[in-house]
Amino acid sequence: MDDEFLLLNPGxxxxxPDAREAMSEPMVSHRSAAFEAVYxxxxxxxxxxxxxxxxxxxxxxxxxxxLILNGTATMGMEAAVANLVDxxxxxxxxxxxxxxxRFKRIAERHCTVTAVEFEWGAPIDVDxxxxxxxxxxxxxxxVHNETSTGLLNPVAEIGEIAADHDARFVVDGxxxxxxxxxxxxxxxxxxxxxxxxxxxxxxxxxxxxxxADGVDAHVDGEAAPFYEDLDWHSRKASQHQxxxxxxxxxxxxxxxxxxxxxxxxxPDRIAxxxxxxxxxxEAMWAMGLESFPELNDATAYSNTLTAIELPExxxxxxxxxxxxxxxxxxxxxSGGQAHLGGEIFRVSNMGNITDEQLLRGxxxxxxxxDAVGVDVAVPDAVETAREALDR
Ligand SMILES: Cc1ncc(COP(=O)(O)O)c(C=O)c1O
Numbered sequence: 001m002d003d004e005f006l007l008l009n010p011g012x013x014x015x016x017p018d019a020r021e022a023m024s025e026p027m028v029s030h031r032s033a034a035f036e037a038v039y040x041x042x043x044x045x046x047x048x049x050x051x052x053x054x055x056x057x058x059x060x061x062x063x064x065x066x067l068i069l070n071g072t073a074t075m076g077m078e079a080a081v082a083n084l085v086d087x088x089x090x091x092x093x094x095x096x097x098x099x100x101x102r103f104k105r106i107a108e109r110h111c112t113v114t115a116v117e118f119e120w121g122a123p124i125d126v127d128x129x130x131x132x133x134x135x136x137x138x139x140x141x142x143v144h145n146e147t148s149t150g151l152l153n154p155v156a157e158i159g160e161i162a163a164d165h166d167a168r169f170v171v172d173g174x175x176x177x178x179x180x181x182x183x184x185x186x187x188x189x190x191x192x193x194x195x196x197x198x199x200x201x202x203x204x205x206x207x208x209x210x211x212a213d214g215v216d217a218h219v220d221g222e223a224a225p226f227y228e229d230l231d232w233h234s235r236k237a238s239q240h241q242x243x244x245x246x247x248x249x250x251x252x253x254x255x256x257x258x259x260x261x262x263x264x265x266x267p268d269r270i271a272x273x274x275x276x277x278x279x280x281x282e283a284m285w286a287m288g289l290e291s292f293p294e295l296n297d298a299t300a301y302s303n304t305l306t307a308i309e310l311p312e313x314x315x316x317x318x319x320x321x322x323x324x325x326x327x328x329x330x331x332x333x334s335g336g337q338a339h340l341g342g343e344i345f346r347v348s349n350m351g352n353i354t355d356e357q358l359l360r361g362x363x364x365x366x367x368x369x370d371a372v373g374v375d376v377a378v379p380d381a382v383e384t385a386r387e388a389l390d391r
Contacts, residue, residue, distance in 0.1 A: 006331045008361050010147050010175060010305040012197035012204045013351035019202060019256040023249040030248055036240035038248070038255050042068055043237065045258025049200070049266065050192060050210040053182040057267045061184035063213040067233045068206060068254065070247045073174045073195035076207035078106045079228035080170045080191040081139065085111040086223050089138035092116060092167070094158060096124055097146035098337050099172055107141065120340060121149040121307070123296035126157045137167040145176035147198075148337045150291070150307030150346060152176070154298035159188035168215065174198050178261055179273045179304040179350050190215045196250065199273075199304055201351035202257035206250040260352070270303075276349040276358050277303045279388035283362045284308045286384035287369070287376035292344045305348045307336075313374040316342040325368035331361055355389050 007014050028034040046066035054060050069079065081103070085091060089111040093104035096118040107113045116132045118124055124142075133140055140162040144155050155171055162169040168190045173182050177192065179199030184192060192210040196202035211230060224231065232243045261269060281291060281301060292307040293299075314322035319335060319342045326333055336344040347361060362385050366378030 004330070006357055006360060006364075008347045008349075008353070009332050009334045010198070010346050010348040011350065013199075013201050013348055014353070015201055015203065015253060015257065016260055016352060019253045019260070022252040022256045023203060025249075025252060027248060030246040031241065035246065035248060035251070038251050039068065039237070039240040039242075039246070041255040042251055042258060043240070045255065045262055046208050046210070048262045049178050049258060050182070050184060052266050053177065053180070053270070055181055055267055055270050057265070060182065060186070061210070061212065064184065064215075065211050065234060065237065067209045067211065067230060067237055068251065069209070069228060069233060069242065070205065070244070070250070071207050072204060073172070073193060073198075073207055074102065074106070075228065076193040076195060076209055077103055077172055079207075079225065079230060080193055080209060081107050081141065082110050082223075082225045082228065083230045084139050084168050084170065084191070087111055090114065090136050091139040091141065092129070092132050092137050094124060094129055094140070094142040094153070096120060096122055096149070096151065096153065097143065098148035099143045099146060099174070100141075103141040103143065103170075103172065107139075111138070121151060121293045123151070123294055123299040124153055124158070125296075126154055126161070126298055129158055130161050133161050133165050133167060135165050137162070137165055139168045139170055141170045141172070143172040143174075144182065145173070145180065145302050145304055147175045147305060147346075148340065149293045150302045150305055151293040151295075152180070152300040152302050155189070156183070156187045157298055163188040175302070175304050175350065179269065181270055184210065184212055196254050196257070199350045200254065200257050200261065202254040203250045205247055206254050273349060274303045275389060275391070276353065276355065277301070277306060279355075279385040280306050280347060280349060280358060280362065282388050283381040283385035286381040287366060287378070289376070304350045305346055307344050307346045309344055310342065311369070311374050314369060314372050318372065321372045322368055322374075325371040326364055329364045329367060331364040333361070333365070358389075359385055
């Protein structure tokens, strides 16, 4: 196992052998009964994930529909926004990282946007969101788990604000859904978005939207985008098809991946992600490194990916040598995005990462720091992680 390439990027994440194998089965028509069976399995599995993402196994959504679309998460974000607004609508976008900003940029193409912005990695001040949302607000957008910074945002509090003003609440759960708790009803979520390649451990190129019951995800049939018309997707979903050609192999990989999640069970899966991310974080602290995101009372460290400040000697221009040293050891991690390049590194524990793989990731990162002349206590870090995993 140790000689294998280990993908610890925050997506795409490693896929199981069965999910990979399903993708190489002989092609079928997207209008065949064989494909409809695949769509149904993927939809059932996704509805399990969307509706039962709690640590105690409690149901988190009383009703809604999971729709599967060709395309990545960005398409899913645009589909959600563009189906809910008309050009003269007002949308509040909460931004504290790259993907919050992406929601804002998407929405600016479709309606009037007020952005409530914070530094990337800084916690959201919920009062500032409350000041920005009013009865004219049609939609509020937020990213639950901000992948660019490793911060878990206060979705419950923001959902309450949106609901108080009767605004639709659209949540990007791309790196949380399938790995962490996600409570559609309690958080007043109207549309939740995820995609295959993150916490679902499915292939990239296929996105899932959960449209809660009672949400008219279709303004008037003319404003909705043609390809991502959610009303049309919903009508076709009742026949276990999509309006256009489905990316058949990707749907097959997704069907197996969500069935594997259901077999593990969301409570165990959430607990595993929390245990593993805690172990990883504590190992980094034991190396003398610091977490990148700042917390407040309403915010937490992500349970699915960890963002760590690069130390002197492996920062800015020196960071390339560090990332090369990690890659030379057969492990792939990610750097910071946009202006955070050279300042942080990010490591995922999404999907089906084993404890041994996590420990290998920690060891490799430590060895890579040593290789570029940054002195870190690798054995202490590994021991710290082991203890945290055994807790
Ligand atoms: C939280 C979040 N939202 C949206 C996206 C966009 O995904 P893509 O670039 O694959 O469309 C990502 C990708 O990393 C993400 O992490």
